[in-house]
Amino acid sequence: MTHYVAIIEDAGPDHAVGVWFPDLPGCFSAGDTLDEALANAPEAIALWMDTMSEDGKPIPRPRTPSELRADPEVAADMAKHVIALIPAPDLAFQPAAE
Template sequence: MKYRIAIAPGTEENPDYGVIVPDLPGCYSQGDDLDDAVTKAKASVELWIEGMLEEGLPVQQPSDPSELAARPEFAGVTWASVDVDLAKIEAKLER
């Protein structure tokens, strides 16, 4: 599954890049630069999904990227995607 992530640049006070995963409520991270932000976002998405599966809750499917980009709260962000292998997460939980 590919989840879109919204990356916002840091400020002078906090130069880290902030990341929000719009399809997964409460799933966010940050990174020192864009590459670090994407890497940490993938780890956050995997942990978020793992937690949902452990609780027996459904995992939301990724939204259409154009729908996310049209939302006003995401104006000015940089978009990227993280690819998550749901089968690997499920196999990890079965051990």
């Protein structure tokens, strides 16, 4: 099973918990609680991948936490927030254009 690293942003009890994926630009999930946000995350990935496939765009391979920590744009968010591994549907990953 493939997993994507998720960044979890919890701004406190009066705000929704946000989940976003450094490897999946524009893909995010949210919920009133951490459990709800994490439960919604796999569906967000599946919907994002469906849209990308329908548009003929490549689905990037998931980077490991170590690879993401080496990316300065992601490392700062990983240092400030909790991360989680979220399962993705079993799809054939297409190499992303670099």
